[in-house]
Amino acid sequence: MIDKKTLEKSATLSRLHLNEEEQGLLLEQMKRIIGHFDNLQKVNTEGVEPLYKAVEMENVWRKDQIFEMTDPEKLLSKSPEVQEGQVKVPQVVK
């Protein structure tokens, strides 16, 4: 079951900050949701292979060809900050 500590851990893994009010509300909601998820334990799944993709698929091979995708300048134009053809981020190493 989820508690304050597991919620905090999940928030850290998710790179999300929760204030105290959000934490309280989310904890209560997630307890209910996970309580519902716990019903799955009633189903006997011994020996059942987990299914990750519902439609059967084969490996796909293609030729290793070079083709033009998009202009690097255009790609960089999406970035919040750019300097000398590089994406700029705050200094993170002292």
Next chain:
Amino acid sequence: MIESISGFQKKIDQGATYVNECEAAFKRIEEKDKDLNSFISLNKEQALESAQISDERIKNGESKRPLEGVLFSVKDMFCVSGTKTTAGSRMLKDFIPDYDATVISRLKNAGAVILGKNNQDEFAMGSTNETSFFGPCKNPWNNKFVAGGSSGGSACSVAARLSTCSFGTDTGGSVRQPAHFCGTVGLKPTYGRISRSGVVAFASSLDQTGFFSLKVEDVFKTAEVLSGKDLMDNTTSSKEVPKWSNNLELQDLKGFKVGVVKEFMSTDLDKDVKNALDDSIEALKKRGAEIIEVSLPLIEHGVAAYYLVATSEAASNLSRYDGVRYGHRSEKAKEGQVSLDEFYTLNRTEGFGREVKRRILLGNFALSSGYIEAYYKKACQIRRLIREDYFKAFERVDAIIAPVASSTAFKLHEFDGKPLKKFLNDYYTVTVNLAGLPGLSVPVTKNKDNLPIGIQLIANQFQESNLLKAGLNLEDEFKFYKEVPNV
């Protein structure tokens, strides 16, 4: 007034021009969409340019392409080059891609005009369109109610006759449910039938592109053009795409077997929805179908298994949004004042809305060490068992008939603060995605609040043709496309 593809093409044959039709559509959108909020952005310049090309082609005696000049709108999950693609999120509110999703370039090659980008729940997470950063899209039949979700704007714009056809995505019902709430047809093809390259990802093993229109034939005309193998998406199937456009004639249902799910008939269905379902079963029977009871014994666990898979995949997919190369970057993240982790955390905390955060947190919980076996893996095992049950049912029937949701459209704010209750409403749609099946929602009637009711048809993988056959019969029986909302 926007009509079916064939109605539109007839109008052109009688002398209307594509440019005039396109301009009229924008005028109508500007008049009607202020209150409905079915569009996030309009694509006027590109649309008129494309309509002009269609006019020139006709003038030059060139042959018509399959969707020549047809007025489409697309959910804001689809990358359209040079057009804002927000996924309904603050995270991507200024994002302008430089390339077209495969389905968008195929749509353009087929001659279609893209009017604009439809409103949606943020990252397609929601069933009411209320989680959109751009505000909710309202129901065109009654504006105190929601359009549904997550592809609410796409359903609303077709129902309100603002676009002829539209694109949505369906991860757990996000095409079929808003189609039901808004009184349009909604098709979710088989997983792998249609490329998702260039479509914002939510849950990769469940996501599928789908379509809305007023007529059953039009979602199939659209699907035919867009289906098939794409080298940019390895999950697309190389199975041959049937020529649905050559099979749009109504045929009776002699020899056609329709399954009624025992477990669905004993649930708490709204009275009007139950009556609509019974009437639809009767209609198919009258047209020659044999009705057979089938059982999906694990269906009660569908919502839990679905939300575990969907949130786990979402947590992974959405980890790409860190505010470095694109997307929202916090003003607080000034140079040298934060660590790298704090930088990501600031960008993500500001960029994502409440529902998206809740799902990322649930997903990372289900995937974290100590819980992955009990939750994520268990859900995937149950996913296999649910798929087996569907496969067993389809050994006996050609299609299954079911409700889309237990009620008609929800009131605005009905589920504020009640996420579990909202999740549980997806009971009739989510297992179709878990099993990779195609589904179709066909509108049949309205209730006393003037709210539409749709009925769901489900077929085995790659058997969309069965949905077409049964869907045409339901449509012919109830002729809901004749009903027009007063917007």
